[in-house]
Amino acid sequence: MLLPSTAFAQDGSVQLEADVDGRPVGVGTLVLDPAKTAKVAITVRNNTNTPQHVKTVRISGTALALTFFSYDTTVPFDVAPKSEQSRSFPLEPSDLGTQALGLLPVTVEVIDQQRETIASLETTGDVRGSLWSVYGAFGLGVLVLTGLSWAGALIALARRRLPPNRWQRAMRFLPAGVGTGLVAVISLSVLRLVAPSPTAEIPFIVGAAAAALLLGYVTPHPGEQQPSEVDTVRIRR
Structure with a gap:
């Protein structure tokens, strides 16, 4: 029974x-x-x-x-x-x-x-599986793609190659934010802290995506050049 x-x-x-x-x-x-x-x-x-x-x-x-x-x-x-x-x-x-x-x-x-x-x-x-299981490999793949997304967005920011439109710049950072949320969900699962579920997945993914959007939105306009030292000296004179 x-x-x-x-x-x-x-x-x-x-x-x-x-x-x-x-x-x-x-x-x-x-x-x-x-x-x-x-x-x-x-x-x-x-x-x-x-x-x-x-x-x-x-x-x-x-x-x-x-x-x-x-x-x-x-x-x-x-x-x-x-x-x-x-x-x-x-x-x-x-x-x-x-x-x-x-x-x-x-x-x-x-x-x-x-x-x-x-x-x-x-x-x-x-x-009680292996880190090299399908789920573990999936998490590692998401981690690599997320790292590449952040690297691409930040390099474009440093080289002033982001779009002039603020919302377009924000969308450039969005995949990196979504990937960060996914990495957090999978990491907590693999570490046996929190099991994936809608109540756990949505806050992490939406929160990370919103933070990335905000970061992209507030990035400086690529056409806004910082004044050089010579220009600064001339302005002071």
């Missing part, structure tokens, strides 16, 4: 409970270690008047609207109206180390034969 979970399907008609290695999904952080085979147990409660035909259990991890890992296990069973069914199965995420790292939002779903989600649970997963 599974321990009750506090997370349920949003519509309330079909309820899903799950645990991994005896720990309820939705309570605390779900540890996913690619070196260990996990035992997954689920219970589907059908409170509707229609039979539910479960075909697949999916465990997936996403960040920034991208799916970085997904495991589908075929566990076919039917849940009659006003009843419940439980199943358990092993999960061997041996390749997880090459896919993700750090804190990520994780979803457990039961899916029917038409590939439609019957019910789902969401939690925060602690993925």
